[in-house]
Amino acid sequence: MTVISSTKNLEALSFTLIAEFDAGVERVWQVWEDPRQLERWWGPPTWPATFEQFDFQPGGRAGYYMTGPEGEKAGGWWLFTSIQAPSQLEFDDGFADDNGAPVEAMGTTHAVVTLEDLGGRTRMTINSSFESEEQMEQMVEMGMEEGMKEATGQIDAILSEHARA
Amino acid sequence: MVVDPMSDADLDRLFQAFADATRRDIVRRVTVAEYSVSGLAALYAMSFAAVQKHVAVLERASLVTKEKRGREQIVRGNHEGLQNARRLLDEYEAIWRQRVVRIADILAEG
Numbered sequence: 665m666t667v668i669s670s671t672k673n674l675e676a677l678s679f680t681l682i683a684e685f686d687a688g689v690e691r692v693w694q695v696w697e698d699p700r701q702l703e704r705w706w707g708p709p710t711w712p713a714t715f716e717q718f719d720f721q722p723g724g725r726a727g728y729y730m731t732g733p734e735g736e737k738a739g740g741w742w743l744f745t746s747i748q749a750p751s752q753l754e755f756d757d758g759f760a761d762d763n764g765a766p767v768e769a770m771g772t773t774h775a776v777v778t779l780e781d782l783g784g785r786t787r788m789t790i791n792s793s794f795e796s797e798e799q800m801e802q803m804v805e806m807g808m809e810e811g812m813k814e815a816t817g818q819i820d821a822i823l824s825e826h827a828r829a
Numbered sequence: 830m831v832v833d834p835m836s837d838a839d840l841d842r843l844f845q846a847f848a849d850a851t852r853r854d855i856v857r858r859v860t861v862a863e864y865s866v867s868g869l870a871a872l873y874a875m876s877f878a879a880v881q882k883h884v885a886v887l888e889r890a891s892l893v894t895k896e897k898r899g900r901e902q903i904v905r906g907n908h909e910g911l912q913n914a915r916r917l918l919d920e921y922e923a924i925w926r927q928r929v930v931r932i933a934d935i936l937a938e939g
Contacts, residue, residue: 667926667929670922670925670926672915672918672919672922673913674915674918677847677918679918679921679922679925681922681925681926681929683929683932685932685933685936686933686936686937687936691936692932692936695932695935695936701935704931704935705928705931705934705935706928708924708927709927710932728902741843761916788929788932791926792921796847796848797842797843797844797847797913797917800917800918800921801917
């Protein structure tokens with residue numbers, strides 16, 4: 665697996681990451697389509713995600729929470745806006761309160777996931793756009809609370825892999 | 830890594846500042862070179878006063894600084910304010926890099 669590139673657009677508050685995987689498009693699609701696989705990678709290692717609701721169809725919603733080391737919970741929701749299996753998925757991503765209700769004040773992120781067949785390998789492009797810097801900050805805090813330190817080693821490994829490639 | 834929280838008021842100002850195309854354009858320009866307010870006003874189909882207002886919004890959001898030089902007001906990019914937005918995007922990138930590693934682990938299982 666290689667992270668090919670990432671691009672940040674400061675003015676538009678958007679972010680694009682391209683990664684390649686040694687697996688076919690159908691297989692990579694499953695890590696998005698199957699909530700049991702999705703929850704193994706969406707939350708940081710120390711904040712695993714649990715998807716309680718997963719209505720995988722255009723207009724459908726997903727509801728999840730992440731559980732922190734002290735048992736604290738951070739809720740979130742997705743609204744699937746476009747699903748074109750196995751090549752493209754778009755959804756809005758926002759915060760939820762303890763009851764799973766959307767917290768509108770925190771805004772949403774719009775994500776576009778594109779999977780391309782590279783002859784048995786798959787290129788995954790993630791594009792995320794934020795409504796505001798405040799929203800971005802919340803998003804980052806939520807994903808970062810723990811797990812950053814242990815992830816640093818992994819990131820370095822990816823970067824050195826990329827440097828050799 | 831802990832994200833230094835900005836106050837809600839700071840964030841509101843920053844968000845407002847970026848929400849306008851002219852203001853984004855001003856930020857782009859003044860991070861590369863300094864401009865006088867009248868120099869900026871010449872670039873847009875709006876009054877000097879309107880441009881001055883945009884600059885004031887950017888100044889309150891800590892995205893630009895303004896200083897008087899003779900009869901002119903010189904506008905420059907505020908590196909620190911821009912760095913803050915950049916840092917947040919850097920950290921978001923780190924989250925996605927972690928996720929990619931974990932997806933690869935799952936795929937490696939077959």
